[in-house]
Amino acid sequence: MNATYKTQVAIVGGGPAGLLLGHLLRAEGIDCVIVERQTRAHVESRIRAGVLEAGTTDLLRRIGIDARLNAEGMIENGLNLGTPDGLIRIDIKALTGNHATVYGQTEVTRDLIDAAPARGLEIVFEAHDVALHDVDSAQPSVTYTKDGADHRIEADFIAGCDGSHGPSRRAIPAHAVREYARDYPFGWLGILADVPPCHDELIYATGNDGFALASMRSPTRSRYYIQVPLTERLEDWPADRLWDVLDARFAGLASRPIARGPALEMSIAPLRSYVFEAMHYGRLFLAGDAAHIVPPTGAKGLNLAAADVAYLADAMIAHYRRGDQAGLDGYQTKALARVWKTERFSWYLTELLHLFPDQGDFKRRMQIAELDYIAGSEAMQRAIAEQFVGLPL
Numbered sequence: 001m002n003a004t005y006k007t008q009v010a011i012v013g014g015g016p017a018g019l020l021l022g023h024l025l026r027a028e029g030i031d032c033v034i035v036e037r038q039t040r041a042h043v044e045s046r047i048r049a050g051v052l053e054a055g056t057t058d059l060l061r062r063i064g065i066d067a068r069l070n071a072e073g074m075i076e077n078g079l080n081l082g083t084p085d086g087l088i089r090i091d092i093k094a095l096t097g098n099h100a101t102v103y104g105q106t107e108v109t110r111d112l113i114d115a116a117p118a119r120g121l122e123i124v125f126e127a128h129d130v131a132l133h134d135v136d137s138a139q140p141s142v143t144y145t146k147d148g149a150d151h152r153i154e155a156d157f158i159a160g161c162d163g164s165h166g167p168s169r170r171a172i173p174a175h176a177v178r179e180y181a182r183d184y185p186f187g188w189l190g191i192l193a194d195v196p197p198c199h200d201e202l203i204y205a206t207g208n209d210g211f212a213l214a215s216m217r218s219p220t221r222s223r224y225y226i227q228v229p230l231t232e233r234l235e236d237w238p239a240d241r242l243w244d245v246l247d248a249r250f251a252g253l254a255s256r257p258i259a260r261g262p263a264l265e266m267s268i269a270p271l272r273s274y275v276f277e278a279m280h281y282g283r284l285f286l287a288g289d290a291a292h293i294v295p296p297t298g299a300k301g302l303n304l305a306a307a308d309v310a311y312l313a314d315a316m317i318a319h320y321r322r323g324d325q326a327g328l329d330g331y332q333t334k335a336l337a338r339v340w341k342t343e344r345f346s347w348y349l350t351e352l353l354h355l356f357p358d359q360g361d362f363k364r365r366m367q368i369a370e371l372d373y374i375a376g377s378e379a380m381q382r383a384i385a386e387q388f389v390g391l392p393l
Contacts, residue, residue, distance in 0.1 A: 002149065003151050006155070007031045008025075008032060009021075010033060010140075010153045010157070011033065011034045012130060012162045012167065013035075013036060013160065013288075014113075014123055015288070016109055017287050017289075017309050018161035018288075019113065020306060021309040022034050022116070022121045022123075024310070025316060028321070033122045033123075033153060034121070034123045035124045035142060035144055036124065036125050036127060037126070037130055037166075038126070040113065043109060043113070047267075048105035048106065048301070048302065049104075050103065050299075051303075052102075052103055053100060053389060053390025054098045055303070055307060055390045055391075056303050057101050059310055060108070065112060068107060069107075073101040073102065073103040074103070074216065075100075076099055077092055077093035078093070079092055079204070079385070080199070081203075081353070082205030082253040084207050087253055090381045090384055092385045095378075095382045096386055098389045098390075099389065100388065104218075108302070127144040127145070128146065129143075131144070135172070135281060136282030137283070140154075140158050156283065157284075159312060160286045160287070162290055164293060171284060172281045176278050177278040178278070180275045181273065183271075184270070184273075184350060185229075185356060187228055187271060188213075188226070189237060190224065190225045191223070192221070193260075193261040194264065195221075196256070198254035199254040203215075206354070206355075206367070207249065209245075210355045211227040212226045212227070212245075214253075224246050228268060229357075230270060232268060239260075271296070273295055273343055275292045275339060275340065275343060278291075279331065280328075285312055285328075287312055288308055291339070292339050294346040295347070297354075298387070300346050304338070307391075310393050315328045316328070338391060341391060342391070345387040
């Protein structure tokens, strides 16, 4: 059985970017449907980022999906850079008047999915063989198969929120694309465990053994990372070995000893900076990881996707409510201006805090000098605080 549907906006990808865009559009009465290739359980179980910028929390409050965020989100008024000489505390609240919020991306995703039925937001999970058609025409469409049947969604616009491996990016011809990439020669080995954090605020540490991060998801759940070579294998890292390394990395920095517990999740993730400079082609608009990837050092992946979505939603709302095309025409320029600033911040922290295999003594001395300058400069601390808490939307 074949079925054809019509909607105003077809959203490809049911992660936080696609879900948030769908809710923003539905709040203004704009018809849309989300197509997601994975199961709901898979989408809700993804372990991702945990620090939300002020702009991201403002968006969740704008659509009224903030009850658990308000009840469970942990306010972060400060950020710490750990060095062999101790902590450099950056007082985000004092320097910016704002704060970041620790609330896991997994929880954001669940909140958005749970709220969808009551708000008339349709999400099609387990949509296979998703393909985009005629994106440069006035009648673009999305096709997929589900439960053995073929489906077609005809739309005014398509929003590609399906990440770096989805079909949206591939629907744009090569002649319309410019790509920029920086692959880093190391990865992050991470562990998630139900243990209290070792410190009340995030610690981004750098030392003679490389980078380490102490973060949290709640008062009883912690997330830790260490820098490892790309040649490392997860099977070579039993949890006790990682806990031992974390003990050594944060000794003298954290306010409490590292608490150990069974790993809920362990993984090794490569680090990459990437920008796909074709966020708008015909009736197709890209947002989130479909258009860019940032190394996790700056905690910007979800937040940058949310900024894209905020710009795109406002542009589409202006189009449907007032016939104003300027926002859609200017979406790529506006989004990329913020993308590159955010890429720069994530690149800067990555270069500052990690040891590179071939960096030599000179670069290490430059890193140490930069950290020493940050420690004594309110202007530098304010610049870091402003970028960490999030540039204005």
